[in-house]
Amino acid sequence: MSKKWIVSIVTGILMAALVLAGCGGQKSTENQAKKPVLKVGTEPSFAPFEFQDETSKDYTGFDMDLIRAIGKELGSEVQIQSMGFDALIPALASGNIDIIISGMTINPERAQKVSFTKPYYQSGLTIIVRADNTAIKGFEDLPGKRLAAQIGTTGAEEGKKITDTTVREFNSPAEAFMELKAGGVDAVINDRPVNDYYLKTSGTKDVKQVGNPLTAEEYGIATAKNNTELAAKIDKALEALKKNGEYDKIYEKWFGKRVQ
Structure with missing residues (x-):
């Protein structure tokens, strides 16, 4: 076999390896892009629970820190959507958002329209x-x-x-x-x-x-009325944050020492 053929074969093998590596990288990127998204509705004028930072324009507050920690616990990317308080439940019902966290009090009227998690704050x-x-x-x-x-x-x-x-x-x-x-x-x-x-x-x-x-x-996180599975997952994540101390850290940041 001539050197010319050997070079051609080696070159072909190297090119095939590069193509496979490229496909592998693309597949990895696609897997990362498939990280589930949690669409969160809030009315960001309810400090210290949710408000917009004047400098960074980021949504901040107790609820915002808490839902990001819950999202991390669930392995989800949290996307915050701002809207009027009275538009939150309709947006949830239409599927435009997955959950509401907005200092929302659990009451019988709302419980007819949404599924609430266990209370995360008493006011x-x-x-x-x-x-x-x-x-x-x-x-x-x-x-x-x-x-x-x-x-x-x-x-x-x-x-x-x-x-x-x-x-x-x-x-x-x-x-x-x-x-x-x-x-x-x-x-x-x-x-x-x-x-x-x-x-x-x-x-x-x-x-x-x-x-x-x-x-x-008592404040609760709301999911769509028929999405009790998501409410249960959030309850589990919230319980984990309370056990590992993360909930207390967030609480003390905004309200001071938590009274048990």
Whole structure:
């Protein structure tokens, strides 16, 4: 066999090896691309649970850290989608998103439309008034008053149950606080962590929190009504995060030491 033929054969073998290697690399890339995606719906104006960082524009907060940790536990890529709070459940029902995490209180009405995970956070409603307001000391003083709350929240629902009140609903808690400071309403009803976070970060002396919390509310992650399998997987991931200490780390980052 001539050297020319030997060179041709060796060259052919090398080219075939390169083609196979290229196919292998492409297959590896395709496998990585097939990592399951978890489409998460949220209304990012509910600090400290979900809000948009002013500098990076990333979605951040307790819920955002938690769902990314859950996604990692599930081996899924988390994609956050921003939308209005009242659009979340319809988006879930239509399949545009896989889950909702948005400081959503578990209640019977919502449970008819979605499947909830086990509670991941316990909250309650509190009141913010202007600093010079001495007439409102608690929920018992709210009848006949002008109230503000975020649209679609339990704060708005509870406000409407109070006798002779007018409840104005806003797209975000920040807008409700602005209306309070402007004198357009007498009080804001919000989930306690939202009120606490506002008082802590705003540094304002113009408003104050009064009274004891009303109700004990539990937040849950929602999946489509027929997708109980995904809800069970999230429950399992959440339990793992609590056991390995990751949940406590996230909690303490946003709220301080967790009381067991």
